[in-house]
Amino acid sequence: MTERRAIGERVDVFVSEPSDVDWARQRARDLARREGFSEKKAVALATAVSEIARNIVVHAGRGELCFRRLIDGERRGIVVVAHDQGPGIADIALAMQDGYSTKGSLGLGLSGAQRLVDEFQIESAPGRGVTITLTQWDKDDPADD
Numbered sequence: 001m002t003e004r005r006a007i008g009e010r011v012d013v014f015v016s017e018p019s020d021v022d023w024a025r026q027r028a029r030d031l032a033r034r035e036g037f038s039e040k041k042a043v044a045l046a047t048a049v050s051e052i053a054r055n056i057v058v059h060a061g062r063g064e065l066c067f068r069r070l071i072d073g074e075r076r077g078i079v080v081v082a083h084d085q086g087p088g089i090a091d092i093a094l095a096m097q098d099g100y101s102t103k104g105s106l107g108l109g110l111s112g113a114q115r116l117v118d119e120f121q122i123e124s125a126p127g128r129g130v131t132i133t134l135t136q137w138d139k140d141d142p143a144d145d
C-alpha cells in the first residue's frame with residue numbers, strides 16, 4: 001500500500017471579492033492541467049473550487065484556499081483546503097442537501113462541489129468558520145478495480 005504525500009510548494013489564494021473567486025478557479029484549472037489531468041477532471045476541480053470560494057465570499061466575507069500537489073503511488077492529485085472564519089454552519093447535513101440556501105441561491109454550491117471531486121470533507125461549527133477539503137486525482141484509485 002502506498003502512502004499519499006504532498007509534494008511541491010503550497011499555493012495560497014485569498015478570497016474576499018468576486019474577482020478572487022475567478023482567480024481561485026483559474027489557479028485550480030492551471031494546476032490540474034500542469035499535473036496532466038484530463039480536461040474533464042481539470043474543469044470539475046476548477047468548478048468545485050469556484051463554488052467553495054464563492055461561498056466564502058458570500059457567507060464569510062473572506063477566507064483562503066490552499067492548494068497542494070499530491071502523489072499516491074502512480075496517481076497524482078491536488079488537494080485544496082478552503083478555510084474561513086465566518087459564522088460557520090449549524091447543520092452540515094442540511095447545508096449539503098440540494099436546494100438548501102440561506103442566501104436565496106439555487107442551493108447547489110456545497111453539494112455540487114462534493115459531486116465534482118473525488119474526495120470531499122467539511123468541518124464546521126457555529127461561530128467557528130468552515131474548513132472544506134477537496135481532493136481530485138488524475139485517475140481513479142486502482143484499488144477500486
